Amino acid sequence: MTIDRKKLIELLTDKTDLAREDVEAQLDQLIERIIDAADRGKALEIKEFGLFFFDQDGELKFEPSEELSTEISFKYAGMKPVELKPERNTAIPRDDDQISNIVGDDVIVVPKTDQKSSTEKSKPTPKPKSEPSSKPIIKKTPRKKKDRSAVWAILAFISVLIFGSILYFNRPMNTISDGSIEVNEPVQQDTEITGLTENDSNTENFEENSDESGEESEIEVQISDEVQIPNEEQMNESEVSTQGELYGLTGNLIEEANDGYSIVVHSFYNEFRASQVADNLSTEGYRTQVTSRTVGGIEVWRVSLGQFESIPDAQEVADSLPEPYNENNFIQRIQQQ
């Protein structure tokens, strides 16, 4: 809506109870004073409103006061530029964390290197043909490079565990069809890892191995302990992870997702009012948060929706929000407490 001079005079007349002619005269007088002051090279300030002055090009300019600027841009007051997350910093540590969480602290890297050294030293002892197939996997994990090699070793170990577990679950079918005919190396590994020695040929091989080197049998026992537990736990974890997503617009707030972004849809001076609106939005199924910011000494309460991993994710969802939120919003980084 546009307020023109005529409408402004009407509004001023209503507000001041002055005669229309008086209001017109006073408005003209005000404009005249502003121009005069500016013309004399002075700025005329209307307190708590702004400053009128002529700039270097001789054009009349207006600089709103801080109070007026804050009030006009109240919704966005106090917002500062948000640095976008560099991908490198986020991707690598997360992978490490996930690996350490899944595998645990007692990773079998040390036994592998011990075994490596022991196998190198004890070359004279003859090995059955089935063993070299399992050894290259162990030899591939160099001990010297701690940072990357440890990660790769863990990944390789996990893949071996997964491979072993897959073989374990598929084993009954294989033994029925093939087990009686040939001694399959992967099957043999599988039985060693899982500790299930139902097949006669496999038990024989297992006994031979244990006779030759006691260290290896110990390692095999450790592996078997570890494989059996993760098989159940990993299944449970995968079931849990599919039930609820970490980031999203709807559902309950998840504390771990507070490292991301949310969509601000309301700003209030009053915390109670902000909480009321947030509660209403919560009942509609949104993840809502009320956060406070101090802007120019004034506390502002913002109601935001959702938890998103990145700004583009939040932006995409913000565009699909119902009116008026889809056009009247902004994205902020969630304040971690």
Place this chain on the structure above:
Amino acid sequence: MDTIFIKAFKEILREHLVEKNSIEIDGFGAFEVIHYEQHQKRYSNGKVVMMPPKDVLEFKSNIKVSNDN
């Protein structure tokens, strides 16, 4: 000039500008609130930031003086 008039002038302009209405006064100028969307900005040091949105009051006037003096 009347104090009541100045006070009313400020209040009316503030009320309407907060509502994003524009105010045009013939022979003087026009007040208008411009909305700037949030946007990405790259600083000279390579840092990329998301600039927040904002509403800015702008004043446009045809009044101009010469700077000859």
